[in-house]
Amino acid sequence: MLASLHGYDAVVRVLLAHCSADINQTELKGRVHSINGDLVHNATALWCALDRAHYVVAKSLLDLGKANVNNGPCHPLLIDAIIRERFDIVCFLVENSYADVNETVTNNQSKCSSLMVAAAKGNTQIMTYLIEKGAKLDYRTCIHENTPLAVAVIEGHLAPVLEQRTVSNTDRRAIIQWVQTLCRQQRTTPKGQTILHLCVDSGTSHNINYRLADIRPLIVFPNLSTTRLLLTYGKQWIDLDAINTIGCDTALHVISRCSKRDTNTNPVAIVELLINAGAHVDCVNQYGETPLSVAIRNEIKDFLRLKQIPSSLKCLCARLIAKHQLAYECLWPTQTPLNTFVLLHGGLGREHSCSESDSVSEID
Structure with a gap:
């Protein structure tokens, strides 16, 4: 521990080479003051090397001494580094594949992931790094089943999470491919609703009850962004005038019925998006009603009238x-x-x- 604390790599290597097989020096624990002056109990030689940023020594302990990265004072060393907001230690452990961002969890009953701990601390830099390294956003704690976003909200650190722009080009391509695959399948609900119907229906917010509780307030239907996403990347597989089996309504009928209490988005923008994409404004349902006939809000009626003439x-x-x-x-x-x-x-x-x-x- 003393050699690791002072960064004497040569001494560490000699001790590892001549240590008795019956004694695992790397896992011996003691009390030491951290670089910040805090007294830490149950510290190992590896913890000491990492605390003092002696990464050559840490590498020797891990590669030659087979030191255990999960043997920290209270939690695995990756979690410990995140709690202490030591971004340098986090990078060393992850970049050299000594620790896995998803498999490393806290030792308590909650089993919080590394991303959850970073979210609880509100450390934007570490959160961004972990997400880029593939940290799971949908991981849940064992007790309260909280997600990283829920943890951030509970701890009062929601703003840093929402400020992130962490979607990489690889992630972006994966999302586009997923949207295209979903549209290509052309699935419908038992009521004949297409995915386009669901995006513009206020009932979707209530019917999709398996959504995470922390996501529901953020993604409300009708939803302009999801509708635009579908039409941008999946339009070739989408029938804009497809009808459901409830009243043979098209998606344009559904959004035209939208009232002020149904959504916090601008339904006229969705109506305009559908029409510009090629939806027919004069389609009638089984009751002979056009979208204009069923429209409730005056701004929707006015917009549809402008688009109906001439046919x-x-x-x-x-x-x-x-x-x-x-x-x-x-x-x-x-x-x-x-x-x-x-x-x-x-x-x-x-x-x-x-x-x-x-x-x-x-x-x-």
């Missing part, structure tokens, strides 16, 4: 076919884009009326 020729033709109930189904296969286009411009209302008539006749 395109193909939309006018589709509405005319549906209005006069022409038997277009016999002219081409049912499952075609053209058939779907006519359905969305009035055909759904006709099908709904027919189904209600059939139900009445069955009762009679």
